[in-house]
Amino acid sequence: QVPLVESGGGLVQPGGSLRLSCAASGSALHYDVIGWVRQAPGKEREGVSCISKRDGTTYYLGSVEGRFTISRDDAKNTVYLQMNSLKPEDTAVYFCATQLRCAGDYVYTNYDYWGQGTQVTVSS
Numbered sequence: 001q002v003p004l005v006e007s008g009g010g011l012v013q014p015g016g017s018l019r020l021s022c023a024a025s026g027s028a029l030h031y032d033v034i035g036w037v038r039q040a041p042g043k044e045r046e047g048v049s050c051i052s053k054r055d056g057t058t059y060y061l062g063s064v065e066g067r068f069t070i071s072r073d074d075a076k077n078t079v080y081l082q083m084n085s086l087k088p089e090d091t092a093v094y095f096c097a098t099q100l101r102c103a104g105d106y107v108y109t110n111y112d113y114w115g116q117g118t119q120v121t122v123s124s
Helices: 026-030
Strands: 004-009 010-012 018-024 032-040 048-050 056-059 068-073 078-083 092-099 117-122
Touching: 004 092, 018 032, 018 092, 018 117, 032 078, 048 068, 048 078, 056 068
Parallel strands: 010 117
Antiparallel strands: 004 018, 018 078, 032 048, 032 092, 048 056, 068 078, 092 117
16 A cells, blocks of 8 residues: 555646645554655755644745645545646646655655655646
8 A cells, every 4th residue: 555645737837726636545644744845857856835634734835835725634634735826837746745744844754655746747
C-alpha cells in the first residue's frame, strides 16, 4: 500500500484552476501534518503549503498566498490543494509529503513519506 498518492495535475492555461488531491493510507495516517512541495526543472524544491490535522494550522508560500487553498477531508484521508489564478511560474511537479510540523522552514527527514508527484503545467 502506497502511503501517499497524488492526483489532479494537468495542463491548464494561465489564469486557470486545478485541484490536487493527496490520498493517505497506512503509516502516513499517523502523521498530523501533510504538506505540498513543488519542484520545477533547474530549480530547488520549495514548500508550497501544509496543514495540521490537530489544530488546523496552515502555511502558504508567499508567492501562492491568496491563490492556493489547502484543505483536508479526514473522513476520506485526503488533503486537497485548490490552485486558482495559475501562472506559468507555478509549473512544476507537485508532491505531497508528511511532516512533523507545519512550517515554511520545515526540513524533511528520512521518516517522512512522499508521494510519486503529479505534473502541473501552466501554459497557453
